[in-house]
Amino acid sequence: MNFKNLGINEDIVNILNRNGIKTPTPVQEQSIELIKTGNDVIAQAQTGTGKTLAFLLPIFENIDLNNNNIQALIISPTRELAIQITEEAMKLKEGKDVNILAAYGGKDISSQLKKLKGNLHLIIATPGRLIDHIMRKTIDLSKLKTLVLDEADEMLFMGFKNDIESIMSVIPKKRQMLCFSATMDSQVKKLAYRYMKDPSVVTVAKADVTLDNIVQEVVETTDRHKQDALCSVLNEDNPFMAIIFCRTKVRVDKLEEGLHQRGFNCAKLHSDIQQSKRERIMKSFRNADIQYLIATDVAARGLDVSGVSHIYNYDIPESVESYVHRIGRCGRAGEKGYTCLFIDPKNERMLDEIEKTIKLSIPKRTINI
Template sequence: MNFNQLGISEDIVKILKNNGITEPTLVQSESIGLIKNGRDVIVESQTGTGKTLAFLLPIFENISLKIDAVQALILTPTRELALQITQEALKLKQAKDVNILAAYGGKDVGSQLKKLKTGIHLVIATPGRLLDHLERKAIDLSKLKTFVLDEADQMLLMGFKNEVEAIIRETSKKRQTLCFSATINSDVKRLAYRYTKEPLEVTVNKEEVTLDAIKQQVVETTDRKKQDALCIVLNQDNPYMAIIFCRTKRRADELEAALYKRGYNCEKLHSDILQSKRERIMKSFRNGDLQYLIATDVASRGLDISGVSHIYNYDIPESTESYIHRIGRTGRAGEEGYTCLFIDPKDRLRLEEIEKAIKFKIPRRDLGEENNGYK
């Protein structure tokens, strides 16, 4: 099925083609028609499966430029994700002149308030900043047609449940509600079913999305020797662009300082870094000016960056879902990806849990001299 058959207009299809998108992904094929027809949906789909366009395309089709009101709201947990969705929306704006407001922290409130007076059709926001606008009575959601809760699992994990519920109370009871989440656990399900009407569930298989095109390996080391082991691997692989995941902001800070001292082209990305700097870092990484992005899970959630060939898990993720999320940022669009997980003895139990869940015993990578070019 192509985009035309899904009811996407020719002008928008042309924009997609200009951006190298010719065929819909599985989640787009299964969701677009339902959303365009006004159905409530709950979608379980990993980062990198094309879910942003799965909701943006039908939203653009359904917005009426004749109605001077906020018709669609996309609520997302992080500023990076809000910015990324906004960039996708601005590309589609070339085909249909939808007025878009990105409302997230770190941006000047004054300029957002000024823009709100110009008649906005689509708002892309983080919970805190949107509530701020609602309290100022700057945004009216009473005529809202479509509400998207993006990364619902992360929204709950970051403690935004009360904010989400406060925002929903400001919307029209007649609205269409779309819930997108990488994992649908009982908490997400409870939240989604409370605010949707007879929703249809769409699930995209995890393994199919994330693991087929990715070569996975494990390096067994100790916490004391982990930094040296990482550097040996980086020197052997010399990837074009890679993400290195750390468990905490402090670990990311320490690793960035150590790698920078050793001469690696790297920057860290986490929630304590000023928004303007985060945007600059992401821009230079996307442009290929930065080789290594050292990130925490929260800061990197939802980042869809093409060209990432290697993912290094400096610290083992907290869960299998998190592992799949992290490594799913490579092996995109038919390209092969590579991921390497560094573990010390205390991580063995969690590694066994991950291997059991993905039904795959991850091969060990030997850093001995004889294997000096081994990938």
């Protein structure tokens, strides 16, 4: 199966090829034709499965350049994810001149409003900024054909349910709706089936993302000695690029300060950091000018950075799904990945749950401190 077989036009296929994308991933293979033919789709897929292109490619195919109305809307829970989707869409624009607006907090609203006076086909937005535009009557969604909710589970987790309902009230009843989510819990299902008509369901198995190319290890330590243990591992591994996950913003701050004092090339990412600075940090990380990105789950949600070879779970995540999300950020495109989880005795129960779910007894790593 290739992208031409899925009905993607040659100009866009050439752009994909130039970017090293030649074969559709399972979620793309299963979703693209369903979306192209107008079906509502619920797709459950982890980070790193290629889900952004799974909805962008058919949306680009379906947009009519002679129709100057807003035809497609993609809503994402975080600014970082909105930026990332926009970057992917701008690459595809070289093959089809779709007019795109990115609307998210931290961007100058006056420049966005100026751009809105032109003809627009596709909007990529966070809920808050989109509602701001709707209330100002600067965005008209009355002719919308396709709505995408990306990372729907995270959208609900972050408290955007009422915002989504407000947005749904101003778009046509007859339209296509696509719901992409890493987990398919009862909240996501309730939301999806409330607004969708006979949706097709696409599911990509977790094992496709997590286990095939990723070596997993555990370091047993205590909270007091965890930073020393992490530094010992980082010195041994010296990865090309790595993400280090912490449970809270305070823990991110403390670890970043500690690693910086020890001479590590690192930067931190969480929601209290000014948006313009977050964008600069992500640009530097993507360019491999920063070796270690220290982040919370919410700040890193949806980030897809090529070149990340190692994931360090400084704090054990609160759920198996979060663990799967985190480690899915390495071992991309057939490359090998490595993940290391730091636990103290009180984390044993969560570790047992992770091992039971992924059907793997994660080997212990011995370190010298």
